[in-house]
Amino acid sequence: MSIATWLPFLLLPLLGLCAIKAVQAAQLLAAALWLAGLSAATAASLYLIGAYDMAVIELSLSLGLVTVLLAFAISMVGANSPDTMLRRRPDRALVVLVLILMVALILPATAVPALTAGVDGDFSAVLWETRQPDILVQIALIFAGVLGVLRLLRQDPDTTPPVAQVQEPTEADKEAVS
Amino acid sequence: MTTLWFAAALFLLLVALYGLMLARNLIKIVIIIQILVKAGMLALVLASKVSGQLALGQSLAVTVIVADTIVVVIGLALAIRAQARFGTLDVDQIVALEG
Numbered sequence: 001m002s003i004a005t006w007l008p009f010l011l012l013p014l015l016g017l018c019a020i021k022a023v024q025a026a027q028l029l030a031a032a033l034w035l036a037g038l039s040a041a042t043a044a045s046l047y048l049i050g051a052y053d054m055a056v057i058e059l060s061l062s063l064g065l066v067t068v069l070l071a072f073a074i075s076m077v078g079a080n081s082p083d084t085m086l087r088r089r090p091d092r093a094l095v096v097l098v099l100i101l102m103v104a105l106i107l108p109a110t111a112v113p114a115l116t117a118g119v120d121g122d123f124s125a126v127l128w129e130t131r132q133p134d135i136l137v138q139i140a141l142i143f144a145g146v147l148g149v150l151r152l153l154r155q156d157p158d159t160t161p162p163v164a165q166v167q168e169p170t171e172a173d174k175e176a177v178s
Numbered sequence: 179m180t181t182l183w184f185a186a187a188l189f190l191l192l193v194a195l196y197g198l199m200l201a202r203n204l205i206k207i208v209i210i211i212q213i214l215v216k217a218g219m220l221a222l223v224l225a226s227k228v229s230g231q232l233a234l235g236q237s238l239a240v241t242v243i244v245a246d247t248i249v250v251v252i253g254l255a256l257a258i259r260a261q262a263r264f265g266t267l268d269v270d271q272i273v274a275l276e277g
Contacts, residue, residue: 023197073254145248152255
């Protein structure tokens, strides 16, 4: 039995476990680490599906950049800041309703054909030629995000302490020195 | 096997929706939104693979990931400002404040 055959049965429970633990974690840093695990499992899943380029991007952006950003933000607000999730047991009727919805939504998916094998077009050609407007939108989004963050994290002039001004020595000061 | 992948994406979506109903911490909400987007992206790539247009699906998923990363950056910056301004990350307490 090849690794590609049994690996999905390892990844699927891992996806669910990481998602549940990320939601349930009381500490923010723990939740961020479980999210990093979910990103890794998602990247492996994308690789198994055949989306190799997406797997690399998921690893670098979600697992790398987002985890670092979350760790930075959590360190700024306080690593011991707990999550204030409502501490109550979910209603049993709600759980049953959610399970029924899951089954009702999954059943039609059983008619989906199997994953097609073989090459599904050139990713770089589609990305840089066919989807050029998407690239321009992404560039605009990135610039907008950078400008937004610079503005949000700028110190408020009302709260920033004024710079101490140098005062010219008075006549009394000059006489005291002499 | 395809059904199991779609079921995994659906499960992630439901877990994220459940968490959004309960979470009150701003940074925790950002984390749960990440789970939500991963579910959608996984379903998008799966659908493109099934339809034989994986390259198109991947290029669209790249746009989704970039937009999602910007959302994370802005969301965390807002959370840091909210913490500095209100002294708390609890959305219920922030909403209850009367300025």
